[in-house]
Amino acid sequence: MWRITVLGSVNVVESVRLDEDDRRLLHALQLDGRASFARIATVLGMSERAVSRRYHRLRSRLALRVVGVTRHDQRAQEDWFLRIAAPPASVDAVARMLAVRADTSWIASLAGSGGLSCILRTPVPTGDGGNALEQFRRGANVGTVTAQRLLAPVAGVGGWPGRLQALTASEREALASTAPERHARSASSAGAPRSDGDERLLGLLAADGRTSVARLAGASDIPESTVRRRIGELVNRGVLMFEVEVDPKLYGRHIDVLCWLDVQPAALRAVANGLSSHSEVAFASTTTGTSNVLAFLEFAATEELYEYLADRVGALPGVHRVQTELVSRWVKRAGPLLIPRT
Template identity: 50%
Template sequence: MAQSVTLDALDRRLIHALQIDGRASFSRIATVLAVPERTVARRYHRLRSALVVRVVGLVDSRRIGMLDWFVRIDCTPDATDTLTAALAQRDDTSWIAPLAGGTRLTCMVRTPGPGSDHEPLLFDHLLRTPGIRDIEAGCVLRPVAGVGGWAGRTSALDASEQAALRSPAPESPERPEVLAEASGWGEAEARLAGELALDGRADIAQLAAVTGWSASTVRRHLAGLRDAGVLHFEVDVSPAHFGFPVEALLWLEVAPAALGEVTQALSQQAAVAFAAVTTGRASVFAMVQCRDVGALYGYLAGELAALPGIGRVESALVQRRAKRAGPLLLPSMAERTPRFPPRTAAYRSGHMR
């Protein structure tokens, strides 16, 4: 469990720098922040040891032929905690959260794409799990906000400092090319991504040992995957450390003609940590961070209410986060969790946004 740590101005500047380039050297970050390299390294290792901050490598599911889903699960009261712990142990889940005031939990799940001959979907197993009453899943069609990091943790550096850290961004095609094993995504790449999901700043020697590649090959593949938009790095840190302890999930029913305008607006709103267009009754899913419930009301009645084409809004408060973007570093309730079938290599290829 993360320790109680108060972030100061330098911590926030460091976190912003890592969001721009999660593998930037401490010397490069120190130069931009105008502090000694030893200070930067000490700050990061202190925050990571306290389980407050870490850098995780994430894979764009669409680019490796897989799908991301937002899933809501309705459980019996006695099953919620056990199911939450079981899902948190899996490689193909992230952003797991029981919802406040009820017996529902939410998570993101990665599955093989349509027509895949891999193992049955996790959904099939969940429906046969005791204690689960209902499941509702929406497939992510396109992320529309928060992909480059929530604004609450990316406001500590000025424009010139950001430019000094930011490498030229690769072009992002409208329909991302899917990487097959023959064209750049195979078992070794999956192992590389899995190791970076645990620690996005793992050194080259460690990555070489995991993949069986030489150090130069690791560097080449790492650069290629980043340039192709397959792999990116995220700072895993709770918004509560920035003074935003209230997290709400929103499901928005948006008229098709208004999708463009609504999603563009969401991408500019400071409260929105992430949003995506999905399948299902609600065509847009969003995560919102607020200082308190009064601020959440103000957002719903103000910025969100002003957007056209939204027919219905369903909201829920997150009780706690059992898992964020990266895999768990510590086992949790393993002896009490129900067993799901093992994951294939297709699942062990990094984690979703």
């Protein structure tokens, strides 16, 4: 059994070091979070037992988790990036309040301002006074809340590029070729309504994206054949994707940075293309607000931040202004925080 628990930090890694085969396993899971150990073993040239042992070692030490991430329905939902100013004495309490909410992700404690940031998913306003963002502002009981609407992701949607370099092109192709058949998405099916059963499945997969079909069926009261079919359909429609949560420190990246870029509109596509090729960029999206691009960056040391801004961002066209903020710790990442029930 598992229970949701708010930790002081999600960077809980008990004396774990990644070797090359660990990195290859993590790369394979990012490509297909529900791939069987047997399938991964065949592609990686390892035994199924060795793959299973590596996965469970990393999982048991909170160094790895596969979570099911639900992409927002643009017609019914909005994703907002929030910066929250709270008195120092109440920051931890506000972080706990945010972390237990099902509509929040990527909650960070900020070193420079001393505040918090997070991503909040809200329903699209209905026009009858039901504005979830304003309700959050009134109900959160915090100081100033600055909100930017996330418009279009431009980097990091398929996983941080820094951990997608362990497999060869032939291994990536082999993993894709042995995947269960997936059909092309259509624009109409991507926004199709989800049933109550779908929502139950998505909630269970958010906690553990590798939960077996048998356990999913038992917990959701849905036949196994239906569970298997619905997961495939949700993935095909672009509703469900799988994210590997792993501490970047295991890859030698000890510095987490939030970066805002003020970009000339005519240069937005060029900047987006540039960021998508940068291994330092874990995620980036265009936004509303005084800056129009937000990026999450990962570095081994602060000196690399200077070099990145001066050389790589400096070479991008149309960037007028850059603002950065160091992350002191992540309170929550993509999925809920779980520890074994004792």
